[in-house]
Amino acid sequence: xxxxxxxxxxxxxxxxxxxxxxxxxxxxxxxxxxxxxxxxxxxxxxxxxxxxxxxxxxxxxxxxxxxxxxxxxxxxxxxxxxxxxxxxxxxxxxxxxxxxxxxxxxxxxxxxxxxxxxxxxxxxxxxxxxxxxxxxxxxxxxxxxxxxxxxxxxxxxxxxxxxxxxxxxxxxxxxxxxxxxxxxxxxxxxxxxxxxxxxxxxxxxxxxxxxxxxxxxxxxxxxxxx
Amino acid sequence: xxxxxxxxxxxxxxxxxxxxxxxxxxxxxxxxxxxxxxxxxxxxxxxxxxxxxxxxxxxxxxxxxxxxxxxxxxxxxxxxxxxxxxxxxxxxxxxxxxxxxxxxxxxxxxxxxxxxxxxxxxxxxxxxxxxxxxxxxxxxxxxxxxxxxxxxxxxxxxxxxxxxxxxxxxxxxxxxxxxxxxxxxxxxxxxxxxxxxxxxxxxxxxxxxxxxxxxxxxxxxxxxxxxxxxxxxxxxxxxxxxxxxxxxxxxxxxxxxxxxxxxxxxxxxxxxxxxxxxxxxxxxxxxxxxxxxxxxxxxxxxxxxxxxxxxxxxxxxxxxxxxxxxxxxxxxxxxxxxxxxxxxxxxxxxxxxxxxxxxxxxxxxxxxxxxxxxxxxxxxxxxxxxxxxxxxxxxxxxxxxxxxxxxxxxxxxxxxxxxxxxxxxxxxxxxxxxxxxxxxxxxxxxxxxxxxxxxxxxxxxxxxxxxxxxxxxxxxxxxxxxxxxxxxxxxxxxxxxxxxxxxxxxxxxxxxxxxxxxxxxxxxxxxxxxxxxxxxxxxxxxxxxxxxxxxxxxxxxxxxxxxxxxxxxxxxxxxxxxxxxxxxxxxxxxxxxx
Numbered sequence: 001x002x003x004x005x006x007x008x009x010x011x012x013x014x015x016x017x018x019x020x021x022x023x024x025x026x027x028x029x030x031x032x033x034x035x036x037x038x039x040x041x042x043x044x045x046x047x048x049x050x051x052x053x054x055x056x057x058x059x060x061x062x063x064x065x066x067x068x069x070x071x072x073x074x075x076x077x078x079x080x081x082x083x084x085x086x087x088x089x090x091x092x093x094x095x096x097x098x099x100x101x102x103x104x105x106x107x108x109x110x111x112x113x114x115x116x117x118x119x120x121x122x123x124x125x126x127x128x129x130x131x132x133x134x135x136x137x138x139x140x141x142x143x144x145x146x147x148x149x150x151x152x153x154x155x156x157x158x159x160x161x162x163x164x165x166x167x168x169x170x171x172x173x174x175x176x177x178x179x180x181x182x183x184x185x186x187x188x189x190x191x192x193x194x195x196x197x198x199x200x201x202x203x204x205x206x207x208x209x210x211x212x213x214x215x216x217x218x219x220x221x222x223x224x225x226x
Numbered sequence: 227x228x229x230x231x232x233x234x235x236x237x238x239x240x241x242x243x244x245x246x247x248x249x250x251x252x253x254x255x256x257x258x259x260x261x262x263x264x265x266x267x268x269x270x271x272x273x274x275x276x277x278x279x280x281x282x283x284x285x286x287x288x289x290x291x292x293x294x295x296x297x298x299x300x301x302x303x304x305x306x307x308x309x310x311x312x313x314x315x316x317x318x319x320x321x322x323x324x325x326x327x328x329x330x331x332x333x334x335x336x337x338x339x340x341x342x343x344x345x346x347x348x349x350x351x352x353x354x355x356x357x358x359x360x361x362x363x364x365x366x367x368x369x370x371x372x373x374x375x376x377x378x379x380x381x382x383x384x385x386x387x388x389x390x391x392x393x394x395x396x397x398x399x400x401x402x403x404x405x406x407x408x409x410x411x412x413x414x415x416x417x418x419x420x421x422x423x424x425x426x427x428x429x430x431x432x433x434x435x436x437x438x439x440x441x442x443x444x445x446x447x448x449x450x451x452x453x454x455x456x457x458x459x460x461x462x463x464x465x466x467x468x469x470x471x472x473x474x475x476x477x478x479x480x481x482x483x484x485x486x487x488x489x490x491x492x493x494x495x496x497x498x499x500x501x502x503x504x505x506x507x508x509x510x511x512x513x514x515x516x517x518x519x520x521x522x523x524x525x526x527x528x529x530x531x532x533x534x535x536x537x538x539x540x541x542x543x544x545x546x547x548x549x550x551x552x553x554x555x556x557x558x559x560x561x562x563x564x565x566x567x568x569x570x571x572x573x574x575x576x577x578x579x580x581x582x583x584x585x586x587x588x589x590x591x592x593x594x595x596x597x598x599x600x601x602x603x604x605x606x607x608x609x610x611x612x613x614x615x616x617x618x619x620x621x622x623x624x625x626x627x628x629x630x631x632x633x634x635x636x637x638x639x640x641x642x643x644x645x646x647x648x649x650x651x652x653x654x655x656x657x658x659x660x661x662x663x664x665x666x667x668x669x670x671x672x673x674x675x676x677x678x679x680x681x682x683x684x685x686x687x688x689x690x691x692x693x694x695x696x697x698x699x700x701x702x703x704x705x706x707x708x709x710x711x712x713x714x715x716x717x718x719x720x721x722x723x724x725x726x727x728x729x730x731x732x733x734x735x736x737x738x739x740x741x742x743x744x745x746x747x748x749x750x751x752x753x754x755x756x757x758x759x760x761x762x763x764x765x766x767x768x769x770x771x772x773x774x775x776x777x778x779x780x781x782x783x784x785x786x787x788x789x790x791x792x793x794x795x796x797x798x799x800x801x802x803x804x805x806x807x808x809x810x811x812x813x814x815x816x817x818x819x820x
Binding site: 013014015016017018019021064065066067068069071072073075076079080081094107109110111112113114115117118119139141142143144145146147148149153154164165167223224225226 | 380381382389394395396397398399401403404405406407408409410411412414415418443444446450451471472473474475476479480491492495498499542557558561562564565573576578579580591592594595596597600814815816
């Protein structure tokens with residue numbers, strides 16, 4: 001599995017640097033590299049990573065942040081019929097400092113972008129971003145002067161959820177995909193142990209994964225029947 | 227058809243018939259007025275700039291006067307080709323006035339020249355003109371002399387250009403791709419910083435310093451990207467300044483680029499909890515322009531789905547309103563009801579929040595087999611839930627104590643600020659467009675208009691529960707009396723045209739192809755349609771220049787004036803009362819900023 005290594009160097013950012021800050025490059029699994037050096041500590045590292053990641057992915061606290069229509073569907077996912085608590089993410093935080101991930105649920109406006117960046121910066125590591133809905137993914141149907149054409153123009157996005165707006169189920173699936181990716185992540189186990197980069201696994205594309213099954217469909221249900 | 231304007235002789239004949247125009251003509255001198263014939267359903271009168279304030283004050287002061295400034299915006303006329311008999315103008319500013327007592331409207335228009343883009347501000351006559359004039363300045367760059375603080379309202383303070391001008395590009399992809407640098411972030415953050423002096427605010431009083439609290443643009447009680455800066459003395463709000471524009475999606479500019487037909491999905495997203503309710507004023511206005519009369523079945527289907535969305539929107543309101551007051555549980559109940567409503571909506575339209583299901587001259591498809599049982603199931607479910615909400619929430623002593631007489635305003639104050647919909651009716655004013663100006667066949671339904679008495683936070687919440695009951699009643703009548711017939715009008719401009727007629731011969735195929743790809747061409751004229759939307763009166767004022775797209779689409783949304791009223795209401799109030807008030811307004815930011 002290939003990983004994207006991000007080294008945080010926010011303190012050293014120059015005024016002309018563009019968001020998202022930090023250097024990114026493709027690398028191999030760092031745990032596997034260590035494995036070659038020493039079998040025992042390598043295995044220990046792998047187990048520790050796995051345990052920590054298991055803990056992290058099952059208690060993701062979302063930041064209560066909404067921009068537009070998608071937020072209504074996101075809230076719907078929080079309420080009883082969809083019940084996000086099944087995935088350990090029901091603890092909505094009103095402060096970015098207490099939250100683990102941020103869902104960009106809605107259109108990212110040029111007027112709002114600096115505010116979103118500020119809120120993202122206030123979140124503590126480890127932190128993740130889900131881009132929910134077409135507007136946040138790419139601008140969607142709003143190719144218009146006031147809208148940023150995709151929140152990834154300045155934020156590092158982990159999962160994209162398509163839809164306008166996506167159904168609550170789609171959001172929950174996005175959350176599960178984020179959990180899968182967190183399970184594979186490599187982060188420093190402590191601020192003194194190991195190298196301090198964040199290694200994000202390159203997860204398989206859902207489109208490619210489901211393509212074969214999707215193209216099997218030959219007949220669509222007629223809308224004239226329920 | 228010479229639709230754009232009549233000759234002056236005709237206009238003067240008309241004004242002698244109309245008592246209001248006759249009185250205005252007598253006051254100003256009939257020779258300064260030019261009347262324009264439109265399909266807006268109200269008199270449209272052009273006035274010279276110098277006489278504007280005089281005319282506005284006169285109309286407001288009439289017995290049973292035009293006390294509400296319903297809308298104010300502008301049109302960039304420079305590229306308009308079909309302007310027969312209209313006064314020469316580079317830009318036009320229009321003032322849409324409503325008299326509730328007379329139940330009629332009037333529109334005043336003022337032509338201005340590109341070289342002298344200036345008008346007197348009418349804030350002294352209508353207080354709610356403040357934000358509208360700022361919006362016109364922001365979008366068109368028209369100056370209003372005497373405005374208390376003419377600064378940008380929708381675009382960021384660092385913006386250059388005026389987006390609704392015809393020479394301003396619409397697409398983001400016509401500009402350089404957006405980037406945010408560290409320095410840029412710093413500049414933008416500094417620009418967002420609140421400067422009390424700029425708003426004429428003191429920093430201290432009698433030796434004690436005020437606290438300036440920035441609530442938003444992201445705050446759990448602000449219902450989206452809304453910011454309000456509070457000047458606080460302890461817990462007391464001395465003054466506050468709402469800051470909007472964090473949700474401006476350029477819907478009006480978008481309408482100038484999408485075809486008449488392909489703009490429908492954008493209307494869904496204006497009041498994003500209102501779904502197809504938003505399609506209604508738009509398609510009705512387009513149908514007026516096209517001269518389409520829809521079959522009864524279409525009217526009833528439209529009413530049924532619009533009322534379904536009124537219920538889902540009010541349920542969302544009820545849950546969040548009580549949550550803002552501190553009650554955690556209601557939102558879980560109302561959202562599970564919403565889920566049941568969505569089952570119906572999805573079964574019929576195929577989508578949850580934004581079905582974009584209405585079409586010019588009809589709806590997207592006929593009702594599916596077995597729809598009655600589906601709707602009936604929901605109708606049987608709702609009344610007992612509403613009773614439960616009534617008992618558990620509105621009769622709850624804590625809720626009552628918390629909301630009674632909080633942020634109360636009178637009918638007169640409401641009209642002064644352009645407040646409409648449930649918030650207006652909570653003050654006891656009986657003005658519901660479904661009764662007063664029935665559209666889409668609402669006059670055929672039996673329902674009541676619930677009214678409040680005190681116009682406070684409690685009444686605004688209570689009223690919406692009653693409104694849901696009435697909506698349930700209306701939907702029941704739709705189920706019981708759904709007329710047979712076609713789901714589309716038999717008219718050449720109905721879009722998309724009936725598919726059965728497409729493959730008759732090459733001629734029908736070409737017509738079909740053109741209408742689907744380029745869209746229908748509407749004759750040059752203007753039309754306007756208001757509806758009683760979920761949050762208040764929503765109207766679309768369309769100007770066609772005889773093209774496949776709209777020349778100008780003005781979307782008047784109810785939430786914009788509702789937010790403008792906040793400072794007048796909250797001065798000398800407390801912070802928790804502000805939160806209660808925000809919850810009771812029922813706004814979404816897309817409905818404010820469009």
